[in-house]
Amino acid sequence: MTVLFLNGPNLNLLGTRQPEIYGRTTLSDIEAMVRQRAETLGVVIEFRQTNHEGELVTWLQQSRGKADAIVLNAAAYTHTSVALRDAITASEVPTIEIHLSNIHAREEFRHRSFIAPVCRGQIAGFGARSYLLGLEAAVSINEPL
Ligand code: DQA
8 A cells, every 4th residue: 555645834843833732753753754654554655745835736647546544734735725625636646635634623724625525534633643643544544434
């Protein structure tokens, strides 16, 4: 099984960016944590970050027929991007939306996710552990509820 982890804008700054909200773990710490868990599960992962919306769209398009699941932290694009939503739909790859922070407990503009309706589910509010929960959800994505 191959799981694609995609990370959107400003997540390259994790560790120093608003640590009171996002914690002190860096994105490469998170990647290492996810890789370690994936290895024990026998799952192949790809882990990427970009600050560019179009690059996320391209990666989502390319995942079609290749990845078995996507774990997506679209960051601020979560709240703005119809293009990402359409790319998730077009990919036909089951996608799990994740966030470090609980977006529903923050500013009102973060309560709305453009991508939530086309994702299998949403994990938010568990800090770096949201990524491990995302991996767990991805691994069992084809099991009946
Ligand atoms: C985020 C939440 C978004 O609202 C914000 O724009 C981010 C990070 C999170 O992981 O908590 O950049 O996706």
